[in-house]
Amino acid sequence: MKKDIILGGVGGQGILSIAAVIGYAAIDMGLFIKQAEVHGMSQRGGDVQSNLRISDREIFSDLIPQGKADLIISVEPMESLRYIPMLSPDGWLITNSEPFINIPNYPELEKIHNEIRSFPRHVLIEADKMAKEINAAKSANMIILGASSPFLGIEFEKLENAIKAIFGKKGDDVIQTNLNALNLGREFALKHIK
């Protein structure tokens, strides 16, 4: 078993919370993991990514080779496209549809969405809107993680357990909100890929 995942977004959007949940679940399953992060200057509103690698065998490189990523999970639509060179020809592109606009020349959103739709294996999800609808505005990332869950090769229950462990300190309400978000994302993806 091997899953190579690129997590994409903008500095400050919290892509590492997604990585933390997947990482926790992977370790729980006794898998090897490596996760390269971006720290430093780019965190100030620049494009950031994380290379998350999960395998049942020892992993050597901290970086995923080009064209070998099984998944791109992005919390921002344009950022999801930035990592296309990393995606394997049969890989999945899962991304939030709602943009984070902090540059003056952000492209027309519809064109970005069309570009994403041009990939045969994609999930384009209105994570922020869906999060607001369940009063979980801060849990958009967990909706995106839920939408990625059918492709991760990790048992869904393990992801739920990871959320319980990671958000444990924050109380039952926070855990439940995040679990709801995770489930909502998953349902959307399962419907979408049928």
Add this chain to the structure above:
Amino acid sequence: MQKLMLLGDEAIAQGAIDAGITGIYAYPGTPSTEITEYVEHSREAKEKNIKAYWAANEKTAVEGAIGMAYAGRRTMACMKHVGLNVAADAFINSAITGTNGGMIVVAADDPSMHSSQNEQDSRFYGKFSLLPILEPTNQQEAYDMVHYGFELSEKYHLPVLMRITTRLAHSRSGVVRKESRDQNTMQLPKDLRQYILLPAIARTRYKGLLNVQKDLITEGENSPYNKYIDGADKKLGIITFGIAFNYLMENFPDRVVPYPVLKISQYPAPRKMIEKICKECDEVIVFEEGAPMIEELLRGYLNNSLKIKGRLDDTLPRDGELNPNIVGAALGLEISKSAAIPSIVVGRPPSLCEGCSHIDTYLALNEAIAPYGKGRVFADIGCYTLGALPPFEAINSCVDMGASITMAKGASNAGLLPSVAVIGDSTFTHSGMTGLLDCVNDKTPVTVVILDNSITAMTGGQKSAATGKVADICKGLGVEPEHLHIIKPLRKNHEENVQIFKNELEYQGVSVIIPTRECIVSLNKRMREKFKEKKAAV
């Protein structure tokens, strides 16, 4: 033993805690910062009374470590690669003094310059100072090598340099811990003249350092971290250093490389092993994450008869970090073709945060300086360097820590008037104070803007050595009180601030303006914590 998910940086920190350090010294710098932060926040470190000291700069950090090791304790000093330039005087001389307690200096290099102004290779400092270097391949080695490094340091009474690069520093993996060791008791050096580098003593000590080199090479030959892995096909021999080994293995999914491979993680590089691979193989390819330091040695200045491939013959790019694709392509393996980035994607450079105090400072400075024209603002290293980008385009330099003030002085001396320096509070106490003293002594016409946001912001909000002290330091250095202004960079104060800038740009002496407002990220974080506390109290 317990298994932890740790960044390479954190593995080093946990290793240092478990290997019995008494204290760790550092100035923050990407990608090294998380080492000291980890110790700072570690409950275990607190229980064991292990202290993390944020120093004013890398030189004072290394000197603190030399002193702690003088007193017989184990210690570590951490910095980014360019920080080792600042600490070089202390570091190089620590090779001559040697050490009493174990001492490791960690330099985190940043090939490809993800967050740095150059990609210098710190291994040159190890070679230059004749000290052993450890270059871990992965997070587990990073952890283990701290224990090993302290043993090595105490065996030879020499500091050890540990060199890591960005991808190891900022990548997480599982690390199995070892038995932890008690701290050393305090003990003075046996020879109380050991650290007195008067020429007569220094000459003797230097000879001692030279004499031990052959033993250090033997250590490299026998190191558990240097391995000769045989392969049947002798057409090619592969030498990897540090994390380059990972990129090699990544290209062989069944983990079997058909060629002999020499994996090196300890220097001086093992001479016999290198000789063996060079003799056995028709050609040798060298993978170094950084400069072609060993490749150049093997090749010889006159390109001796060996067939060496690497960064110096275009087999590999001369600059930038390695990755699995670059290494695979150099071996002639087929690299999977990948799609291009869709043309619709535009760049998203980092930018100043919304509500950042630097924005208001730059808006005021830009307006005040506009009549004189562009090209007269010398800046420094920190978040405010982002003022170089649109929409501000407010600054014209970023060279090395503290250079803003001294470059403004030089330009002013050359006739560029007005001449402005922009420097952050932490950078000011790191290396700016001495330059300001130069200006005061020379009465140079310069306007020095010290951006005081009460924190070392760019590296994630470490305590700044300058907090609450900037104005007093300036006064103490002799800045005239009537040309020293503390302003609050806010939209509503814009007109008033522009006027202060305008007045001081005209002054033919040293003026200092200190825009003072807390970093917005640190303010938000503080407010969140306060809110949590309040909630918990209810």
